[in-house]
Amino acid sequence: MNRGLSRLLLLSAALCTLPFAAQAQQKAHVHGQVKLDVAVEGPTVVIMMEAPLDNFLGFERAPRSDAEKKTVDEAVARLRAADTLFAIDPAGNCKLGPVDLRAPVLGLGKADAAAPAAGAHADIDATFAFNCATASAVKFIDVALFTAFKGPRQIEVQIVSPQGQFKRTLKRPNARLAWGK
Numbered sequence: 374m375n376r377g378l379s380r381l382l383l384l385s386a387a388l389c390t391l392p393f394a395a396q397a398q399q400k401a402h403v404h405g406q407v408k409l410d411v412a413v414e415g416p417t418v419v420i421m422m423e424a425p426l427d428n429f430l431g432f433e434r435a436p437r438s439d440a441e442k443k444t445v446d447e448a449v450a451r452l453r454a455a456d457t458l459f460a461i462d463p464a465g466n467c468k469l470g471p472v473d474l475r476a477p478v479l480g481l482g483k484a485d486a487a488a489p490a491a492g493a494h495a496d497i498d499a500t501f502a503f504n505c506a507t508a509s510a511v512k513f514i515d516v517a518l519f520t521a522f523k524g525p526r527q528i529e530v531q532i533v534s535p536q537g538q539f540k541r542t543l544k545r546p547n548a549r550l551a552w553g554k
């Protein structure tokens with residue numbers, strides 16, 4: 374009796390967490406918003422990005438026409454040329470290293486994610502790594518996402534640097550991400 378009851382409670386607890394998980398996932402996906410994590414560590418500046426694909430393409434699925442294919446190719450090329458999107462404080466003397474783009478609906482990165490249902494939302498995640506002569510001197514990054522793409526309106530940023538940890542919000546058209554002194 375007792376055991377049956379506790380099993381029932383466990384089951385209802387498990388069921389209750391499901392809507393919360395779904396809600397949290399949906400909340401993270403807001404068109405116009407971009408999330409960046411900037412880590413200044415050792416000789417590198419690594420920028421991790423999470424964003425709805427809509428920000429860069431205007432749609433969130435595989436391209437269906439030549440025009441859409443061109444939109445995808447151009448967006449991917451712009452994201453790969455990350456040193457034009459992220460102009461890092463020249464004090465750091467940084468050069469672009471590896472760029473990793475992950476968007477399963479476009480066949481970028483790991484293709485193990487289940488194909489989303491029609492009309493579902495889809496993200497693009499990216500990692501942009503820069504190698505720097507003096508990374509610890511970096512105190513700002515000029516972010517060109519607002520000029521390169523029509524979609525992004527607000528960028529939420531977390532920075533972990535030798536100067537400490539910072540949270541910043543960039544709103545169109547403000548493009549300079551600055552921290553430290």
Ligand SMILES: [Zn+2]
Nearest residue numbers: 425427494495
């Ligand atoms: Zn979406």
